[in-house]
Amino acid sequence: MAELQLSAATGVLYNLDPMATTDVELMLGVKAGDEACFERLLAKYRTPLVSFLYRMVRNQATAEDLAQEAFLRVFRARKDYVPGAKFTTWLFRIATNLALNSLRDSRRHLRDLSVDQTDEDQGPGLDVIDPAAEIEETLVERERAKRIWDAVEALPEKQRVAVLLHKYQDLGYDEIARILGCSESALKSLLFRAYETLRVRLAPLAPDATGAGKGK
Amino acid sequence: MDCERIEAALLAVVDGRAAKQERERVEGHVAACGACARRMEEMQGVWSDLDSLRAVEPSPSFDARLRARMAEQPARPRFFEWMTGNMRLVAVVAALVAVAVWISLRPTIQRPAPSSAQAQQDFAVVKNLPVLENYDVVANFDVLSDLPGAEDTSTQPQSLE
Ligand SMILES: [Zn+2]
Numbered sequence: 001m002a003e004l005q006l007s008a009a010t011g012v013l014y015n016l017d018p019m020a021t022t023d024v025e026l027m028l029g030v031k032a033g034d035e036a037c038f039e040r041l042l043a044k045y046r047t048p049l050v051s052f053l054y055r056m057v058r059n060q061a062t063a064e065d066l067a068q069e070a071f072l073r074v075f076r077a078r079k080d081y082v083p084g085a086k087f088t089t090w091l092f093r094i095a096t097n098l099a100l101n102s103l104r105d106s107r108r109h110l111r112d113l114s115v116d117q118t119d120e121d122q123g124p125g126l127d128v129i130d131p132a133a134e135i136e137e138t139l140v141e142r143e144r145a146k147r148i149w150d151a152v153e154a155l156p157e158k159q160r161v162a163v164l165l166h167k168y169q170d171l172g173y174d175e176i177a178r179i180l181g182c183s184e185s186a187l188k189s190l191l192f193r194a195y196e197t198l199r200v201r202l203a204p205l206a207p208d209a210t211g212a213g214k215g216k
Numbered sequence: 217m218d219c220e221r222i223e224a225a226l227l228a229v230v231d232g233r234a235a236k237q238e239r240e241r242v243e244g245h246v247a248a249c250g251a252c253a254r255r256m257e258e259m260q261g262v263w264s265d266l267d268s269l270r271a272v273e274p275s276p277s278f279d280a281r282l283r284a285r286m287a288e289q290p291a292r293p294r295f296f297e298w299m300t301g302n303m304r305l306v307a308v309v310a311a312l313v314a315v316a317v318w319i320s321l322r323p324t325i326q327r328p329a330p331s332s333a334q335a336q337q338d339f340a341v342v343k344n345l346p347v348l349e350n351y352d353v354v355a356n357f358d359v360l361s362d363l364p365g366a367e368d369t370s371t372q373p374q375s376l377e
Binding site for chain 1 (some may be wrong): 224227228231233258259261262263265266268269270271272273274275278279281282285286
């Protein structure tokens with residue numbers, strides 16, 4: 001099983017118990033009715049999934065709702081699970097699809113609203129800031145973060161998914177490509193265009209971008 | 217000289233996914249080429265800008281709410297699992313037709329005063345139908361069927377602009 005080695009190789013973002021069995025083994029446990037295996041998958045992917053969805057929809061309640069839906073679908077499909085594709089590919093495919101549908105629905109909803117209502121409701125956005133986030137966040141940083149959020153949000157949706165998976169999830173190009181259903185080279189050019197667009201849009205921010213290091 | 221190829225490889229160096237060999241090739245070029253060095257710096261700038269899209273922790277009630285939703289799920293009728301997609305459709309349609317016929321015939325037999333038991337029975341039938349109809353949705357693995365295709369520009373249903 002080449003699959004098992006692959007998933008063992010990555011573990012930076014997820015709180016991996018060193019003794020943990022692989023996702024495939026856990027999922028087979030879920031299939032066999034082992035409650036504890038589902039518990040462990042949940043513990044491992046809850047935060048990455050909610051964060052990914054939060055960055056997609058920019059609303060915590062919606063993100064959590066969608067993450068639950070994704071776990072629910074995994075659980076309901078457990079009997080049909082066949083170890084093949086990586087578990088994360090499957091999970092993030094489900095999540096991506098849910099997020100895109102949710103965004104389309106809320107866009108449709110906003111359009112309908114704007115017909116007979118001035119745009120009082122801007123939809124999910126930065127206005128939803130939970131207390132924890134406000135700690136030590138200066139106005140300048142807030143403004144800066146908002147520009148970055150907006151730049152990412154303005155990307156075509158597939159580029160946006162690609163960037164979010166690429167930047168924040170510990171996934172290889174091959175896996176991201178599989179999540180998006182495209183070839184690896186298509187993914188790379190997708191990412192290239194996306195980062196190029198971001199570079200242009202964020203260019204005015206550049207002067208104080210120094211010293212931030214290499215990211216994660 | 218082969219700046220174009222270096223440019224294509226820059227991202228994998230910045231994101232840390234490049235293999236050692238590739239990284240060394242890029243770094244070697246960048247050390248000697250001002251234009252590519254600048255490109256790399258810009259790429260690193262964007263990469264670290266993105267650090268400010270913070271992650272969120274799921275709220276404490278996340279698991280409890282998920283459990284509640286898991287408990288809600290309808291029990292699958294056993295025999296249904298043995299059917300293929302078409303047979304399921306036929307079964308659902310047949311069930312609907314049977315109910316329609318039953319409903320349309322019923323009033324002639326028993327009009328005057330529908331007992332509350334009768335009403336409850338009606339309700340039970342109506343309540344169970346969506347379970348059948350939803351089954352294919354629940355069992356559907358191809359969750360990405362409406363993700364935009366490989367060409368992100370042409371197949372996009374709604375443009376973000
Ligand atoms: Zn060069």
